[in-house]
Amino acid sequence: MIKVAVSGAGGRMGREVVKMVLGDEELQLVAAIDPGAQGMDAGRLVGAEPCGVIIADDLSSALLESGADVMVDFTVPQAAVQNTKIAIESGVRPVVGTTGFTRDEIDMLDKLAKERGIGGIIAPNFSIGAILMMKFAAQAAKYFPHVEIIEYHGDQKLDAPSGTAVKTAEWISAVREEFRQGNPNEEEKIEGARGGLYDGFRIHSVRLPGIFAQQEVIFGAFGQTLKIRHDSYDRAGYMPGVKTAVKKVMELKGIVYGFEQFID
CATH class of the missing domain: 3.30.360.10 (Dihydrodipicolinate Reductase; domain 2)
Known part of the structure; x- marks a missing residue:
């Protein structure tokens, strides 16, 4: 069972990720982070039954307290780099669909991930x-x-x-x-x-x-x-790719840029 935290859980893509994680028997939702939806049950947020995961507003403490293996981030460019850095420093593998990363930022995050002995995926598109x-x-x-x-x-x-x-x-x-x-x-x-x-x-x-x-x-x-x-036409179309990335990232060391690496 892979323990997953969702950063940006209240956003349109974030809600799709929460639904995907809740519906997969190999994944366990352990944290959801979004200041705009703080205090809500993540299940209720996406129109499902309550799941017991209450949405938090602080990423660092949520990752630490939940024991997450993977963080999925669909937020905004201004926050995504710092969110990814926090995840890596916490020993959590990032899967990031937020765009706007520069090559220097990716290189910095790759170095940091390798130092921690973990992997991550930054993908402009999971479709x-x-x-x-x-x-x-x-x-x-x-x-x-x-x-x-x-x-x-x-x-x-x-x-x-x-x-x-x-x-x-x-x-x-x-x-x-x-x-x-x-x-x-x-x-x-x-x-x-x-x-x-x-x-x-x-x-x-x-x-x-x-x-x-x-x-x-x-x-x-x-x-x-x-x-x-x-x-x-629908954000759900990205979810098979995100699901694959969440499972593949457990095998990686360093940052992989682009989901195409996992398509033959």
Whole structure:
């Protein structure tokens, strides 16, 4: 039985994680942390029977008192790095779906985890479909080097571009020789109209109410285009990946960046 703590339990993704843990016979919910829902029973929070886990407001003490093996974090970029650091220092393995980590922050956390002899997973996306989209895009970039990424999220998302878009760009850059595509004399009449520049190609972030999470990668060549797109409609679609990560992290040493490491 793997003992799980959920950081950000009151959030939309956090509530899905709580439901997933409560429904898996190999997992045990031992702590739930969210200052906005402090004092509530975690089971009642997600519309289930009371489970006896009362939501706490302090991560460090909750991890210490619960004896958690794994912390799952779906919070906000400003808190996730510190939450992950607290978990590692407490000997708890982090599984983090919050985006916005820099390479330096990941390297710092990796060093800390190795010093403690534990593993962790930081993944911009736990959706198997999204990871396949990224893999297919990287494969296509070998043959279609002219590419742009458009990602769509709700208007309350805090980071832009999304972690998935950045991860996709990293994969594409690994197989695409860097060059500045488009007209060299191009002029933006409105700043940012052409999106963000990454290794010579563009990433566009759309933020509108009513959108959940979509991304398309568009490749152009003479006389043809190729579009690779993934659409997410429900947060429950991420839970098979999160469940796999919670179980896999028990075998790791150091921080693994990207859930694709566990997909053949």
